[in-house]
Amino acid sequence: MVQKVTKAVFPVAGLGTRFLPATKSIPKEMMTLVDRPLIQYAIDEARAAGIEEFIFVTSRGKGALEDYFDHAHELENTLRKAGKDDLLELLRQTNMESGAIAYIRQHKAMGLGHAVWCARRLIGDEPFAVVLTDDVVLGEPPCLQQMIEAHAETGGSMVAAMEVPADKTSAYGIIDVAEDMGAIVKVAGMVEKPKQNPPSNLAVIGRYILAPTVLNNLNKLKQGAGGEIQLTDAIADEIREGREVFGLRFRGQRYDCGSKAGFLQATVAFGLNREDLKDEFADYLHDMLAMQKAAE
Ligand code: G1P
Numbered sequence: 001m002v003q004k005v006t007k008a009v010f011p012v013a014g015l016g017t018r019f020l021p022a023t024k025s026i027p028k029e030m031m032t033l034v035d036r037p038l039i040q041y042a043i044d045e046a047r048a049a050g051i052e053e054f055i056f057v058t059s060r061g062k063g064a065l066e067d068y069f070d071h072a073h074e075l076e077n078t079l080r081k082a083g084k085d086d087l088l089e090l091l092r093q094t095n096m097e098s099g100a101i102a103y104i105r106q107h108k109a110m111g112l113g114h115a116v117w118c119a120r121r122l123i124g125d126e127p128f129a130v131v132l133t134d135d136v137v138l139g140e141p142p143c144l145q146q147m148i149e150a151h152a153e154t155g156g157s158m159v160a161a162m163e164v165p166a167d168k169t170s171a172y173g174i175i176d177v178a179e180d181m182g183a184i185v186k187v188a189g190m191v192e193k194p195k196q197n198p199p200s201n202l203a204v205i206g207r208y209i210l211a212p213t214v215l216n217n218l219n220k221l222k223q224g225a226g227g228e229i230q231l232t233d234a235i236a237d238e239i240r241e242g243r244e245v246f247g248l249r250f251r252g253q254r255y256d257c258g259s260k261a262g263f264l265q266a267t268v269a270f271g272l273n274r275e276d277l278k279d280e281f282a283d284y285l286h287d288m289l290a291m292q293k294a295a296e
Contacts, residue, residue, distance in 0.1 A: 002155045005148055005209055007122070008051040008129040010042060011115035013059035013106040018258065027062045029133045031263070033270045034277070038257055039065060040094065042133040049144040051129060054101045055122050057115045066103060069096045111228025116210075117218040125212045127151075130231070132206025135160075136266050138273060139252020143207050146250050150184060151209045156244030157235055160207035161185065162254055170195055172203035173232035175247050187245040192225040192232035202247060204232065205254050214238060 016028030023031075029039040043054065058065065072091065079088050106118045116130055129144060137143040143160055151158045161175060176199035178188035191199060208231070217234035224230035239245050255269065256262030271281045 002152050003127055004050070005127050005129055005151065006051060007053040007055060007126065008046045008131055008144075009055045009057060009116055009119045009123065010039070010046075010131055010133060011057045011106075011112055012039065012062060012065060012133060013057050013109065013115055015059075015109070018260065019263075025061075027065050029062075030064050030068065031257075033136065033257070033263075033266050034274060037068065038133045038136065039068065041136050042131045043069075043096075044093070045137070045142040045144050046129065046131055048142045049129070049148045051144075052100065053122075054096070055119045056101060056103045057106050057118050058103050059106055059109070069094060069101055071095050111224075111226070111230055113218050113224075113229035113231040113234050114221070116231055116234075117215065117221070117229070120215045120218070123212065123215065127157075127209060127211055130206075130208040130210060134256065134258035135206035136255045136257050137205070137207070137250065137252045138255070138269060139250060143205075143250045143252055143254075146252075147207055147209055147248050150246070150248045154184065154244070154246045156246060157211045157214060157238055158209045158246045158248055159187070159190075159235065160205040160250050161202050161247035162205050162249065163201055164203040166198075166201055169198035169201055169203065172205075173230075174198045175200055175202040175204065177202060177247075183249050185247040185249070187239060187247055189239060190232050190236040190245070192230045202249075204247070205250075207250070208235075210235070211238065211243060213241075213243060217241075 012029045016023035019028050019031065030037045056065065076088060076091060102122055104118050104122065106115050131144065147158055147160060164172060170193050173190055173192050174194055175187050176189035177185050179186040189199065214234050217237040221229055222233060224233040235245055255266035257266050272278050
C-alpha cells in the first residue's frame with residue numbers, strides 16, 4: 001500500500017527580485033491575487049489534499065509569512081465585538097493549528113533542490129509534497145489532490161506536468177517520456193531548463209510528490225543548471241537508481257505568478273472566478289476592450 005502523504009514543503013526563501021520594488025519590504029508570497037496572498041492559495045490547496053504538516057523553507061525578511069498564519073487576537077476581538085462574523089470566518093482560514101507549521105531557514109540561495117534538502121530532518125522517511133507558490137493552479141479538484149489520488153495508484157514519485165510551447169522549454173524542467181498512458185506518463189528522465197534539444201515539450205510545474213529517497217540524492221548537493229542544486233536532477237537520479245517517477249497532466253489552468261505577465265493574467269482569472277466580483281469585473285473588462293478597439 002502507498003503511504004499517505006501528510007507533509008508538504010513550501011520553498012519560500014526566494015528574493016522575488018522580479019517584483020522589485022514591491023518585494024523590497026514584503027515577501028513575494030504575500031502578494032495578493034484579489035484579496036488573498038499567494039501563500040494562502042498554496043496552503044489551501046495542500047489542506048484540500050489532506051496535508052497536515054506544513055514546512056516553510058524561509059530566509060531573512062520573511063517574517064510577514066509567519067505572522068500571517070498566526071492568530072491575530074486583537075483584530076479578532078474587535079471583529080467579534082462588532083459582530084462581524086463573516087470577517088472572523090475569513091480570518092479563521094488563515095489560522096493554523098499549533099505545531100502544524102514549521103519554519104526552517106535556507107541560509108544561502110543555492111537552488112530549489114537545496115531548499116528542499118534544508119527540510120530533510122523534518123520530512124524524515126516518508127513521501128512528501130513540494131508546492132511552489134509561484135505556480136498557481138485553478139482546478140477542481142485542486143492540482144495537488146489530483147496528484148495525491150494518482151500517486152495512491154502509482155506509488156513512486158510524481159511531478160505535475162503540462163505541455164508548453166517549444167520555444168518555452170528552456171524555462172522549465174522537461175520530461176523525457178518513457179510511456180504515455182494519457183493523463184499519467186512514466187518518466188524516463190528529466191532535464192532542468194535544457195538550452196537545446198529538449199527531450200519533449202512536457203514541462204514540470206511546481207507540484208511534486210516525492211519519495212524520501214530523493215533526499216538521499218539531494219544529499220550529494222550536486223550543482224546543476226545555473227550552478228544551482230536542482231530538484232529536477234535529484235528526481236532524475238531516482239530513475240537512474242531504478243525507482244519510478246511519473247508525470248500527471250493535471251486538469252486545470254496554471255498561472256506563472258513568478259512573472260509579471262503571469263501575475264496579471266492570474267489576477268484577471270481569479271477576479272472572474274469570484275462570485276462576488278465577476279459580473280462587475282467582466283463588464284469592466286468588456287468595456288475597456290471595446291474602448292481600446294475603438295481607439296485603434
Ligand atoms: C522551478 C523548477 C523547474 C520547474 C518550474 C515550474 O523552476 O526548477 O523544473 O519547471 O519551477 O515553475 P523556477 O521557475 O523556480 O526557476
